[in-house]
Amino acid sequence: MSLSTDLTAAQGAEIPLDQLRAQLDGPVHVPADEAYDALVTPWNLAIPMRPAVVVAARTARDVAATVRFAGEHGLTAGVQATGHGAVSSLAGRVLVTTAELDEVTVHPSGWARVGAGVKWARVIEAAAPHGLAPLCGSSSDVGVVGYTAGGGVGPLIRTFGLAADRVRAFDVVTGDGELRRATPTEHPDLYFALRGGKGAAGIVTAVEFDLVHLPRFYGGSLYFDGVDAPRVIDVWRSWSAALPEQATTSFALFQLPPIPGVPPQLAGRLTLGLRFAWTGETGRGARLLDEIRGVAPVILDDAAIKPYTAIDSVHADPVDPMPIIDPATLLTDFTAETAAQLLALAGPGSGSPQVLVEVRQLGGAYARVGQHPSAFDHRDARYSVLVVGMAPDPATRPHAERVFAALTPWDTGGVWPNFGPPHDVDTARRAYRPDTLERLAEISRTYDPRGVLQAGACIRAAAA
Incomplete structure (x- = not known):
């Protein structure tokens, strides 16, 4: 069996990757491919990322199709955009890279919509002509979605608070392969989980958030x-x-x-x-x-x-x-x-x-x-x-x-999800209180019944 066309799942079933390729606009790569290393290498070069398959998603539809494929074939899935905060055990067997989801729209009235592959630098530059500013991290080279999903503690935190508290909405692919919109009134449980819960509840494809007036x-x-x-x-x-x-x-x-x-x-x-x-x-x-x-x-x-x-x-x-x-x-x-x-x-x-x-x-x-x-x-x-x-x-x-x-x-016994990404029982219990862990686990079970998302698996294990 050639790994470039098939993958052996944990239970021994052969999974034809040609079927996945046929569903996607973006390419699918395996370790033997020349493009593989550039796609999986994170910002921290000390972190080895070696998923069996990497999907370079070009659209939210690609993300949804990949997650559905993983669920149908007993595979786990992870996500990486800019590669900051990467953890090898969260890559899953199928790693989705969202770097090409690069939409940036700044509304002069004071809010922005940003794709999952965008770094803060682009948002800062787009907002500046309007006298507006996003609540970015200490480095504008960090991705917007990963930072915000972990809470978002930046250099103006005492004045304006968390980036996550400014979010209006997420477009997210949940573990069942469905593309959903999460707001305070639409899927409010997902809206709760995606602000601070990292990737436990889904793979975000776009986020909308308020800006502050600060030229x-x-x-x-x-x-x-x-x-x-x-x-x-x-x-x-x-x-x-x-x-x-x-x-x-x-x-x-x-x-x-x-x-x-x-x-x-x-x-x-x-x-x-x-x-x-x-x-x-x-x-x-x-x-x-x-x-x-x-x-x-x-x-x-x-x-x-x-x-x-x-x-x-x-x-x-x-x-x-x-x-x-x-x-x-x-x-x-x-x-x-x-x-x-x-x-x-x-x-x-x-x-x-x-x-x-x-x-x-x-x-x-x-x-x-x-x-x-x-x-x-x-x-x-x-x-x-x-x-x-x-x-x-x-x-x-x-x-x-x-x-x-x-x-x-x-020591409080805790750590920010962005500074200590929850990837096993111990790190998950440092990142979240027991009640938060249980709520995140319940949301994961609701939207990811097959346990496809690798990030959700560690939350469910920690809550148990």
Whole structure:
């Protein structure tokens, strides 16, 4: 049997892929095909994605036909668009790539419709002429749908809240192969699950969401020498606690290599980057940031009045694919003792192997439940911690585990679905409370009775 025409399912039945090809506008590829690797390779090069079949969907109809085919032949299905947040065990036997679903329509009245393959950068550029802005993530290179389906925590989170709370509607293919529209009144159970539940309830083909009026903001990053990190972080703790909701802030301990694109002031040394995004009156925002500028010598100052198209400058996340290990957690508080524990393992003289150790302040609009309930939990978390190291450095993962162990007294036990994609029982139980897990599992059973969607399978297992 040739894998290019047939696939052997788990129960031994031969599945003719020619039948699938005949139903689709997009191509179907297997590992022997030249196009296969480019389609399945995620942004994180440390994640192996090796599904038996990959379908490059060109339409929502392609997605529905593929899911129906998988259900008829006892196969599991997964989805990938931009490849950010990929997990190999969620690929399924048949991986649907939605990168070619590239619709972008911005309505000057304040909302947008976007296909599942679109990254935030295109939406930002399309909205800017109208003075509008989407609630994107810290990098505009991330896909709109995957980010929003995980809740969507961005650089303006304290001011405007979650991206998921701005969603008007989804077009989604559920596990039974049906294309449905989910809104607060049409299939409200799906609407609940798709906002925070990642791909457990279906494969989204398009999303409609509200924009905010924000042609410009004040912000960027201040960078300090690593030796000044303890003093700056100590001031940041009390300073950030007093900030109004027009401000969102975080800091990151960086150890950036001397490579093209890294400013020479930051390369090959430990530095502290303090991020700040302000949506209020510019003068007040600048005065607030001046309180931090005076704490220690600033080696690089990027803060300024900027168009929203420059929102990436706040976090300055890398764009090029790379192999990384990036665990995360959520905290109830960030006290002086918390800071001391973190600095002992990631601060000056610690010998940390990590490229980045980040702490984000939450609260404000993030903490308030949106107009409609969603599957996003963790509104009570007050800080997030992200650790990023390069793979395959053998020291990276054990060191990250020591960092999180040291933070145990403040650990909520949870993690954002986007920072810890639920792919097994343990990760699903960290991403969702028991009641949310059970509701997601029930929705999965309703719309995916055969258990076709790989993401739904882990939710059902965790709920059981």
